[in-house]
Amino acid sequence: MEKNRFLHIEREVKPFSPTYEAWITHIMGREVVVDMGCGHGDFLIEKTAQYPESFFVGIEISRKRVAKTSHRLSKRGRENYAVIHGDGEWALKTFFPTESVSEIHINFPDPWLRKRHWKNRLLRPSFVLQVIRVLKKGGRVFFVTDVEEYARYASEVLLQFPWLRSVYPDIVVQNLYTRFPTLFYQKMSPLRPINYVCFERWVDFP
Ligand SMILES: C[S@@+](CC[C@H](N)C(=O)[O-])C[C@H]1O[C@@H](n2cnc3c(N)ncnc32)[C@H](O)[C@@H]1O
Known part of the structure; x- marks a missing residue:
């Protein structure tokens, strides 16, 4: 268990708390942008x-x-x-009504490089179903990684869902930007190409 689990965090939203009810009212009708795995918050x-x-x-x-x-x-x-503390898929299920989000950014998710660990990857079919549910029509999910294999794997998972379509001319685009505001971009971009994937929810959710 993390030592500082009970630390008070400003603007944290928790389920089953007074802030939760206010939260739902607060986000409805706004341009909501999610940073999934926000790390130290640079983005x-x-x-x-x-x-x-x-x-x-x-x-x-x-x-x-x-x-x-x-x-x-x-x-x-x-x-x-x-801010929300917890697993990304759980957070989407717990805090976001259907069609409430305009953009989801997944910047440098942990790659879990060994094939037997791929099941731990954040971008998996059950996660994508939540992404599709919470995105507004025209909403986008952005995926950025220094691991080309993870970018290709993520695109394959995303392509399985007909409610999503790729936005960029190539499904995986390398080095789209010369600057990107995250700590992992700073660490990884001098070492290898950065891969960008973007999908849009373009048809109504069934
Ligand atoms: C490699 S770091 C990238 C941080 C930041 N996005 C960046 O680009 O600098 C991955 C982040 O995802 C978080 N993370 C890992 N699994 C997660 C999950 N299931 N749900 C939410 N965050 C997760 C980690 O704690 C870590 O902060």
């Missing part, structure tokens, strides 16, 4: 300033990192964000 620091009208939600399985993300955002005076 959110840049995007909350760049898009002040949007509402950003950082989801992270490490409580220490959730605390750090929230602290860094609040120190900068950002108000257009919330």
